[in-house]
Amino acid sequence: MAYVAARGGEQAIAAAEELHTTLNGPLSAVLVQSIERHLPYLVDRVMGEGSLYAPDLAALALAQTGGDLYEAVLLLRAYRSTQPRITYALPVRQSELRTVRRISAAFKDIPGGQILGPSLDYSHRLLRLDVLDDALSIEDRKEEPPALSIERCSMLNAPLPAVADWQRENGLLAPLPDRDPCDPSALPDVTREPISFPAPRAHRLQSLARADTGGVLALGYASMRGYGMSHPTVNELRLGYAEVTLRHPVTGVAFSAGRVRVSQAEIVDTGAGAPGDAPLRLGFTATIGWNEVKTIAGAMLDLEMSAPNPHPAHQEEFVLYHTEPVESSGFCIHYKLPHYVTFGSALDNLRKAAKTGETL
Amino acid sequence: MTLADLAHPRQDYSYGFLDAFARRELRRRILKAIAIPGYQVPYASRELPIARGWGTGGLQATLSVVGPQDVVKVIDQGADDSVNAANLRRFIARMTGVETTTDTTKATIIQSRHRIPEERMDKGQLLVLQVPDPEPLRHVQPDSSQAREMHADADYAQMWLSLYEQLVRFGRFMQGASYPVIVNGRYLMSPSPIPRWDTPALHQSAHLTILSAGREKRLYAVPPYTDVRPIEFSDVFFQVEDQAGRVCTLTGAGQKYMDELPQPSGESRFRISDTGYVEKLLKMAQGESTKIGPTYYDDAGQFWMPGVIK
Known part of the structure; x- marks a missing residue:
């Protein structure tokens, strides 16, 4: 593993993940099988929006995210990105x-x-x-x-x-x-x-x-x-x-x-x-x-x-x-990311505009 | 000899996560973007294991060009140590094994959200900017197919009109970050939400800039030594954020882009937003050896290339 810069953020990420796991309980094959067997409509929804037919993977995604639907769909889509298209099935009538x-x-x-x-x-x-x-x-x-x-x-x-x-x-x-x-x-x-x-x-x-x-x-x-x-x-x-x-x-x-x-x-x-x-x-x-x-x-x-x-x-x-579920949910939660540079840039204008012209 | 001897060792993910087809597509689109400066090239944009809208566009560009010899720096709001930057960096390192750094001058690829480093990027370096909204015309034309026609016709009249309206209403241009620019005298381009302070750094730069929007599935580029001009009138000029009088509480330096930190007393303190640069200033203050590159702005706040900021 190469030298990794700036460790502070990474420790925070690891701690946050650990807390999430502690609160939501351990993952197990039994849990995944039980989701697949007993929550077929939920699994279907994740597969449909994830556009990948894989009931076991969809159940795993649900288990891994504690049932957060958008997160589960993203997990499945990201996995899908790694899969080559091997062949095309014949049309279904x-x-x-x-x-x-x-x-x-x-x-x-x-x-x-x-x-x-x-x-x-x-x-x-x-x-x-x-x-x-x-x-x-x-x-x-x-x-x-x-x-x-x-x-x-x-x-x-x-x-x-x-x-x-x-x-x-x-x-x-x-x-x-x-x-x-x-x-x-x-x-x-x-x-x-x-x-x-x-x-x-x-x-x-x-x-x-x-x-x-x-x-x-x-x-x-x-x-x-x-x-x-x-x-x-x-x-x-x-x-x-x-x-x-x-x-x-x-x-x-x-x-x-x-x-x-x-x-x-x-x-x-x-x-x-x-x-x-x-x-x-x-x-x-x-x-x-x-x-x-x-x-x-x-x-x-x-x-x-x-x-x-x-x-x-x-x-x-x-x-x-x-x-589009992955894009809309992803963009919605991206507002949690820091925006202080852009906010500072807007403040620069607002403070000066208030002095010279009308207010917004 | 067994079958296992002949098989490749099991590998769950390709080098750089993306499969070869996705990588080839991205490289071709990037070449096209470089050939037509400022033009938005559509691409398929695969989902990555990072939330959509959190830098997946920049990440796809970085992952498609990165190689074992590269040194990668990732910043968010200028900071190397923010959780988001740390997360993207550890993903790139995990999927490619590349070396990472916080030093702008040592990096071969810098992926950034909302900032360009204070130290001048040099030839051979690549700046990858994450883009939330690639379309500078969006607030005057939300329909993307019509906006595309306007680009084709270089019909930017509504942008000038909105600039003029701001001038009349507020006595100044009110665009904060993402200040629109004209690239190579042809395409109107959003430089991504970098502050206006960083916009001039794109003009006639020695480095290549790739801007990539994963959610919106568009990427575009500013090749080295290309004109990048913010839109302005011949008698009212584009202005960068005023940093005068702001002193960094960590380094005592001024005339760099500052983060404002509100204090309980009602006042504000300031800190240089570029943490890699701060790190070096602090090292130098402690007498450690470090090499600080030339910066875009000098200590008097003058931009290094004369005539760019009027």
């Missing part, structure tokens, strides 16, 4: 998802059916206070239910067609651009090149996929509540498992490298397009992990971001820059 939950608010019934799936939507939000008494949980503890298997919760293994496909066939939505089969390596990648505006569609969807859930919700809610379009409809919301299909580099044979949890939402609104255009417009957001709030709000913003009226949520640049 909506109808091929192993779907466990699928809702359309647009129609009473849809081809393939509505699937409520795993959800607390219609449960009573009552705290299970009896659990605290430890009376009920003894039995639960004896026999932990088996981990959720796809086979158990997927009602149908048959492909479920997209609602939007039916609408396209009926001329309600514009047909998909004929770009099949697409070359994944030719897609613009927001983690490999900076976003500039107007953004390519791929950049927009990638940014929404890794966006901050709270940020997307705030801007999306502003649009829903009264600053946006008249009446959006949830065309289709899906939670499911996607096969990560790779091609063998030598033989070219496609094979599955595993499954990842994904969620996606489609929002439709009546179009304000030119005469002859399809009457409906579609907004879309997908992310890794199951995150219904983010995908619904994101799909709504996808529709709104290019609207002409000057509400912030109608500007792509405003939405995408300000919902």
Whole structure:
């Protein structure tokens, strides 16, 4: 190790880290496994915003930060920076998802059916206070239910067609651009090149996929509540498992490298397009992990971001820059850093201006 | 022979943390930035294990150019020993094994937040400035795509207008740190939030300056011996912060950029902000041998290059 200058600051850092560890308890593999097993939605959120599908690493990040979400997301993103991109998976088609939950608010019934799936939507939000008494949980503890298997919760293994496909066939939505089969390596990648505006569609969807859930919700809610379009409809919301299909580099044979949890939402609104255009417009957001709030709000913003009226949520640049979790949270907390040089520079002006001109 | 003999020893992270692709991208962008002085070059900007907005832009620039022969100095607000500077320095050292220093004249790379050292940087040295907001037009044009067009057209009229408004309202220019400059007679550039005291140090400097904003994903550069002029009128001039009458309580020196320390009595004391320079002054006062380089400002507060500050 080379000679290290100025030790004072480093001792303070070490002491602060130690105090943090003391207050938050020790890290262990058991804790990490328990987080991964029992807090899947939290793990999903960290993976989605961290844009890295690695449940064990996301659980480790949560354990290591004591559950500080933004810190956990940063840990995962920083780890992601060190990983080379080895290959590209084949595109995942909506109808091929192993779907466990699928809702359309647009129609009473849809081809393939509505699937409520795993959800607390219609449960009573009552705290299970009896659990605290430890009376009920003894039995639960004896026999932990088996981990959720796809086979158990997927009602149908048959492909479920997209609602939007039916609408396209009926001329309600514009047909998909004929770009099949697409070359994944030719897609613009927001983690490999900076976003500039107007953004390519791929950049927009990638940014929404890794966006901050709270940020997307705030801007999306502003649009829903009264600053946006008249009446959006949830065309289709899906939670499911996607096969990560790779091609063998030598033989070219496609094979599955595993499954990842994904969620996606489609929002439709009546179009304000030119005469002859399809009457409906579609907004879309997908992310890794199951995150219904983010995908619904994101799909709504996808529709709104290019609207002409000057509400912030109608500007792509405003939405995408300000919902980036690592950048927004990092910049927010950077104000904790010393700013006395810049503050002194401003004081120099203020003191003199007060003598000669008007005050600020 | 076993397989283990043939394999490289396990290494969790690449030299300088960034992988080879990220490093190559950064180096190419840096070359472009040097070729077009003051022009903001977009780059992908990887997340680092340091919070975003805490110097990750400067850090990526440093990590992409640093090599085993380098000597690195890191300062925040002029101080080597602040926790933030210490943290960045120990990260650079941990990922590269380079030697670190507090001595401006001994460093080959100086990464800084908000300051340029008092001692003059020389040729062959590299100054990396951390940048929170690379866009000098942001407060007149928050939309980045429109600001880009204004740069392309060299349309800086709104900046002159805002200068004029300050003059009318306050009788002086009110911009504190980050005073905008024109580089090489072409691009308007934010010099990062360095005090105005440091702005003239960029003009016709012998060293290379790279300015890098990690969160905003833009980097730009001032090559050696390039004109860097603060915006001003031909009859009302840019002024640096007034240090007259301020005496450093540690060294007794004056006419350097001072930190103001409020006292319970209601008065203020002052201390030179550049701690590496203070360290050397103190050594000299104790009769130890040390080599102090020429400074940007002399003891009378005169900038070393005549005609730069009017």
